[in-house]
Amino acid sequence: MKTILGDLPEFRKNPIKLSENATLNGSRIGEIRLFTRFYYISSDPYILRSILLDDASSWRKGPEVGRLSPAMGEGLIPAEGERWRIGRETLAPAFKPDEINHGLDVGADRLLRGIAHLASDHQTVDLHKLCGHATLVMTIQALFGCHFSSEYIEHVREAVAEGHDVMTQHAAQVVPPIKSKLSSSYRRLMRAVEVLDDIAEYIYYHMDECKMKKALMQLEQLLGYKAVRDEIVTLLVAGFETSANAGAWMLYHMAEKPELMQRLRTQHECVGSKPHEIAKQPLFSGLVKETLRLYPSAWWFARTANRDVAFEERTIPKNASILVVPWALHRNPRLWDAPNTFDPDRWVEKRIPQDRFSWLPFGAGPRACIGRNQAMIELGILAWLATSFDMLPLSGDTRNLKPEGGITLGPPPGSGLYVKMAVHEPQYGRLAA
Numbered sequence: 001m002k003t004i005l006g007d008l009p010e011f012r013k014n015p016i017k018l019s020e021n022a023t024l025n026g027s028r029i030g031e032i033r034l035f036t037r038f039y040y041i042s043s044d045p046y047i048l049r050s051i052l053l054d055d056a057s058s059w060r061k062g063p064e065v066g067r068l069s070p071a072m073g074e075g076l077i078p079a080e081g082e083r084w085r086i087g088r089e090t091l092a093p094a095f096k097p098d099e100i101n102h103g104l105d106v107g108a109d110r111l112l113r114g115i116a117h118l119a120s121d122h123q124t125v126d127l128h129k130l131c132g133h134a135t136l137v138m139t140i141q142a143l144f145g146c147h148f149s150s151e152y153i154e155h156v157r158e159a160v161a162e163g164h165d166v167m168t169q170h171a172a173q174v175v176p177p178i179k180s181k182l183s184s185s186y187r188r189l190m191r192a193v194e195v196l197d198d199i200a201e202y203i204y205y206h207m208d209e210c211k212m213k214k215a216l217m218q219l220e221q222l223l224g225y226k227a228v229r230d231e232i233v234t235l236l237v238a239g240f241e242t243s244a245n246a247g248a249w250m251l252y253h254m255a256e257k258p259e260l261m262q263r264l265r266t267q268h269e270c271v272g273s274k275p276h277e278i279a280k281q282p283l284f285s286g287l288v289k290e291t292l293r294l295y296p297s298a299w300w301f302a303r304t305a306n307r308d309v310a311f312e313e314r315t316i317p318k319n320a321s322i323l324v325v326p327w328a329l330h331r332n333p334r335l336w337d338a339p340n341t342f343d344p345d346r347w348v349e350k351r352i353p354q355d356r357f358s359w360l361p362f363g364a365g366p367r368a369c370i371g372r373n374q375a376m377i378e379l380g381i382l383a384w385l386a387t388s389f390d391m392l393p394l395s396g397d398t399r400n401l402k403p404e405g406g407i408t409l410g411p412p413p414g415s416g417l418y419v420k421m422a423v424h425e426p427q428y429g430r431l432a433a
């Protein structure tokens with residue numbers, strides 16, 4: 001029986017399980033109560049298509065995402081209305097594939113040598129940290145085209161990871177956090193924000209002449225420097241932890257499956273030599289999609305109703321919030337065969353649901369992820385990089401490893417995702433050069 005706290009104790013213990021239970025019991029819209037706050041919850045393709053696309057104007061992002069604002073300000077993720085429209089239209093050209101792919105290829109080459117250096121000592125590697133560094137190198141190179149030193153990128157990684165960590169704590173508090181200098185968590189948040197402010201300023205004034213620079217300068221003219229700062233921080237935070245988490249799970253599965261690794265290696269010969277071209281090859285792209293199916297980094301996000309919204313089974317009242325849960329959607333046995341099995345070939349052989357709203361790692365509709373193509377290629381490149389190495393999994397069997405459900409889907413608390421890495425022998429000559 002539930003107490004006055006409702007589902008809060010279970011939410012604190014295991015939010016992923018709670019969301020699964022609330023949505024997989026057959027009802028298209030479930031509900032949970034966290035103390036006094038009531039949420040609807042859905043992982044049904046029909047309902048999600050309506051909320052995110054067909055009837056998107058009846059919904060807004062709502063109060064949950066406001067908890068990200070201390071770091072992201074009015075960046076694209078928390079932005080609403082006219083501020084969001086201007087930001088999205090201005091930044092969109094900078095995410096065109098031509099611009100992104102070149103930066104990703106340059107970043108990939110630099111990374112391969114860096115990882116080879118690490119692997120030459122047969123070191124134990126924390127995949128989350130490795131993927132964090134790798135995705136940040138690629139993100140910075142693709143979006144800002146600048147040639148920062150590895151030390152500076154590591155400084156950015158630490159700052160963004162700290163920002164993400166404090167925001168996770170901040171967002172998880174059911175009662176709004178106290179904004180007082182006496183509160184240690186608020187002071188920690190403010191310190192993290194100051195470092196991110198400096199990084200945004202440094203990047204803006206040192207980035208190459210590229211489409212992103214043009215877009216940010218246009219934004220400064222339209223909305224002032226604060227908008228530039230907010231978008232740079234938002235892009236770093238949004239693009240970093242999400243890709244790093246998915247990358248770590250993907251590489252760990254590769255380490256666990258030598259036969260998959262071997263098949264991926266043989267794909268190189270079939271396609272062009274550019275990393276972004278290899279990343280688009282069907283088995284690589286199936287591997288990335290399957291990773292994002294089982295480990296959708298943004299495992300939940302929310303919408304709030306602008307008016308009463310009627311569905312067949314119930315009406316969501318104005319100002320009520322609904323949680324969209326890709327984690328549960330992607331593991332729904334009514335949509336997916338063997339939903340808990342990691343099977344990249346289901347994408348190659350098209351053994352997937354017909355309704356595209358059954359797979360939503362990047363959301364959908366007007367607020368879909370602006371970096372989704374970049375993220376897919378980054379992850380494909382990470383998989384390609386990993387084929388140059390032999391990896392021995394050290395954290396146990398993936399069937400027993402449960403992700404941590406914070407703002408994003410992190411590595412398993414306690415065990416993490418560790419491997420022992422060595423250069424794959426046939427690559428030795430090339431990488432030692």
Ligand code: HEM
Nearest residue numbers: 076077238239242243297298301361362363367369371375
């Ligand atoms: C595996 C990696 C990623 C995942 C799983 C992911 C997931 C998502 C999801 C689900 C949303 C929509 C949230 C909602 O509707 O409330 C979103 C939005 C967004 N993402 Fe990503 N993302 C990833 C990578 C990236 C990258 C690489 C960037 C940029 C560098 C990025 C930037 C953004 C931005 C700016 C938004 C807000 C878009 C808007 O509202 O107009 N993301 N992301």
